[in-house]
Amino acid sequence: MTKLTFIHAADLHLDSPFAGMSNIPNRIFKRLKESTFQSAKNMFELAIDREVDFMLLSGDLFDESNRSLKAQLFLRNQFLQLQSHGIEVFVIYGNHDHLGGEWTPIEWPENVHVFLSSTPSEQAFYRDGQLVASIYGFSYKERAVHENMTPYYEKTTDAPYHIAMLHGTLAGQEGHDAYAPFQLQQLLARDFDYWALGHIHKRALLHEDPMVIYPGNMQGRHIKETGEKGCYVVYLSEDAQRAEFMSCSDVIFETLIIDITHTAHMTDLVTLVDKKMSGLKERGVPHFVKIELTGDAPAYMELTQLEVLEELMAVLHEQEEDEDLFVWVMSIDCRTHEDAVYPEDSFLTELTAEIAEFDAYDELLSPIKRHPTYRKAGRAFTKEDEIDIKEEAQRLLAEQLKQL
Ligand SMILES: [Mn+2]
Incomplete structure (x- = not known):
């Protein structure tokens, strides 16, 4: 059986605005603002360097559903580079770059295969005219996909390798929008050779045989996304499988x-x-x-x-x-x-419980949401933001109590 080498990455979030950090000096902020592009560039260079067969991008390539022209042109150039080295690219879109967004589309080169269906479909990878791998995936047709999509993944060819791409949430992951949720056992039951996941920004090897991997995002974007970030170079052969993490972070x-x-x-x-x-x-x-x-x-x-x-x-x-x-x-x-x-543990416990239960964000934020500045520049809070806000509130309250 033939061997396969590919890169698996997800959550590039190209052109992230880093809005909350614009107070740092310009020369530093500039580096940060470009970091989502530079980290992606590092990955594309790695692909060429390692002469991989193809690259899998498992959703959230773009940060915003309106896909900035800058981000699209950047990707197109990178894809063209890959094309000149005979490297193919398979793409699914996630909740950030869902197909319901409005953007000015540009043409991708021919080596790029996008899954536009909203349930998994198959695309083939050929080497020397031979079918070597069948790749399966779907894209989000709108921001929120709540359905468990695993039952729809079906092997439909007799390719030597079957690889599934899925942008979704492992059940029980706190702090992430629970889109396209799944249990590990459900993935394994589909009997694929590799699961190329996306959405969770912290990298994780969920299973070794077959490998089920969240590569995490390519570039940390705030203080909660710590450490090196990057992609996996994956090697599959008949009797072995190996995935090597490669850091691509620019900052x-x-x-x-x-x-x-x-x-x-x-x-x-x-x-x-x-x-x-x-x-x-x-x-x-x-x-x-x-x-x-x-x-x-x-x-x-x-x-x-x-x-x-x-x-x-x-x-x-x-x-x-x-x-x-x-x-x-x-x-x-x-x-x-x-x-x-802490002055009174029981009081603090009660306070903490109260904070944990709080979920009236909509009500609380409605006056702000009506403000024209917010409507122009603001964005909806994610589950992650809400947890951050709670933690910060908890910390501040504890600090206040200390002073009593
Ligand atoms: Mn996502």
Whole structure:
């Protein structure tokens, strides 16, 4: 049986606006704004480098359903590059780039195969005139697809390999819109050779034989999407299967947890923070970091006003002059000794429960939603946003309680 080599990626979210981060200086923001393109470029170069047979893009190639022209032209150019190297591309669209959106379409080159059906259909991959793989997939015809689509995946050819593409949610994943939900066992029961998933932004190898993989997104876009992001290079043969993760991130988000128990002065703390930041720089990739100071609060900290941390942040920002390699601090939080200082545990428990139950976002946001600025520039909150907001509220309330 022949061998197959391909790249599996998803959730490129090209041309993400990074709207919430536009307060950072222009030279830094520019790098961030281009990062969804650069990370994708890194992947396309990898495909050519590894001489893969084809590439699978499992949905959310575009961030917005109106698909910016910039993003489309970028992809077209990249696809043309692949074409000149004889590499084919198979594409499904997800909830972000669903087919119900309005955009000015451009033509894809002939090596690009898009699944436009709203239930899985088959497209063939030939090598030297021989059918080598059947690839199956569907695209979202509107933003929300709530149906479990796994029963519709059927092997319809006698190809040596059958590969399924699916943009959807593994049942029980918190914080993601539960589109096209499925259970792992349901996928396995379809008896495919590989499941190329998309939608969940954290990469995960759900199963090894056959491989079922979420590659995660290509580029972290906020502080919750930490670490290296990228794609998988997959090798299939009759008796072996292997998937290799390759980082493609152009910038990396990271949380730096720094234990300050043994610092005696503010200068020790600054030295410690500097050391951690230099460590990140050694990776050779720009970073955006959130710093959390933990441990037992040293004596000098008790006299330290929180504004000093703001000042420290400003000092750290001034050090970052190189726009090709920087560590940009987004926040410094002091979390020393946190759980010991809640005044009344039972009260806090009740408060936490109350927050967890809250779901009246629509009601709360309706005055804002009527505002013309929001209508022009705002976007709907996702489940993920709602969880973030809750967590932040919880943290702020706990901090307030500490001061009582
Ligand atoms: Mn998605």
